[in-house]
Amino acid sequence: MTPEREQRIAALAAAVAEGDSRAILEFGAAAQARVTSVADEMLRGVRNKDLGAAAAPLNEMVATLRGFEVGAVGGERSLIDRLLGRAKPVAKVLQRYQEVQSQIETSIVKLEDHKTALMRDVELLDRLYATTLEWFHDLADHIAAGERALALLDSETIPAKEREAATGDMLAAQALRDLRARRDELERRVHDLKLTRQVAMQALPAIRVVQENDKALVSKITSTIVNTVPLWKQQLTLAVTIARAREAGGDLKAATDLTNQLLTANADALRQSNAEIRAQVERGVFDIEAVKRANEQLVGTIEDTLRIADEGRKRRAEAEATLLSLEAELKQSLAAAKARTAPPAQP
Structure with missing residues (x-):
């Protein structure tokens, strides 16, 4: 300071x-x-x-x-x-x-x-x-x-x-x-x-x-x-x-470049076409992934069929029980109606 x-x-x-x-x-x-x-x-x-x-x-x-x-x-x-x-x-x-x-x-x-x-x-x-x-x-x-x-x-x-x-x-x-x-x-x-x-x-x-x-x-x-x-x-x-x-x-230079381009282009095309052809030749009749996918879908179809059948059987049993219950109720209702409409007993 x-x-x-x-x-x-x-x-x-x-x-x-x-x-x-x-x-x-x-x-x-x-x-x-x-x-x-x-x-x-x-x-x-x-x-x-x-x-x-x-x-x-x-x-x-x-x-x-x-x-x-x-x-x-x-x-x-x-x-x-x-x-x-x-x-x-x-x-x-x-x-x-x-x-x-x-x-x-x-x-x-x-x-x-x-x-x-x-x-x-x-x-x-x-x-x-x-x-x-x-x-x-x-x-x-x-x-x-x-x-x-x-x-x-x-x-x-x-x-x-x-x-x-x-x-x-x-x-x-x-x-x-x-x-x-x-x-x-x-x-x-x-x-x-x-x-x-x-x-x-x-x-x-x-x-x-x-x-x-x-x-x-x-x-x-x-x-x-x-x-x-x-x-x-x-x-x-x-x-x-x-x-x-x-x-x-x-x-x-243009002529030389054109020759080189043709040579390299033909070589590239030959290699590419050979690779594509050999790849198709070496493939099987069916791809294993396709077979695996089809098998999975088939197994799933069978399982779905069994599951749907079980569910249908269960729903039918439930429906049958329901029908019996409804039939009993209907009979009871008709019996009650018949008793109400009967004439009174004579002395």
Whole structure:
């Protein structure tokens, strides 16, 4: 702790220890108010920053370069193309290159603009970090001063007032009560300042994270402009040079390649057809899996027949018992009806 900071903390502690309730309530309020300004500044940075806009031209450039197939340079022309005098693959690629080059230049201009904006954001975040760090130290000074004032009140001021109130003076007792109330207010105020300091502590790494993301995007844009595009042009130059060399002996190579392709194709076809024929020859009349499956189904059919027969026999027995019961009930009902309809006996 520097002498200047020690002197400042001592002055703040003395002022708040001797101050009234209003001074205690406003203690550190200015330092706490800075959290709003820092949060507003971070929010403005987030609103003004459109990472999607910065990434769009970057993705467009990558997609354009990927869509330009350098490997197509020097491809063989068909016989029809040769007879009709159509353009050679190298000429087509060079024409396509002119179109892609225009798109790449437009994307580079957009990326440079976004890169400049991101660099400004990085500088702004450096200033914001410095401001937040000052705010953090200011809160720490107020907290240290508040704790020092609480210690002074607990060790000296309140015991002195307690001795005065012990004499029975009513005004001294009321003054002691007010002093204790201010002491509690100061303790709560110091606690609030500690919470605010925690918010400041969390804001510091958050600012660095946002700044690191901006730096990473700037590095990606720079790498694409400085490395990817020149490398693409270099690969195109090499491809065109190789393609022109290939065109000089293209006919001989085509004939040799065709012969090799026929030989290998016939050999492959012979091997494949032989494997298929031998596989069918070596198969039995029935596959064991089919026989096993048929046997399982037959056994299941027999078991199902026996089970269904047992169930039918059981249902018939139950139905026969039910019929006997119904027949007995019917007979009983008819006998009762006959007894009711018989004439009374003569005396």
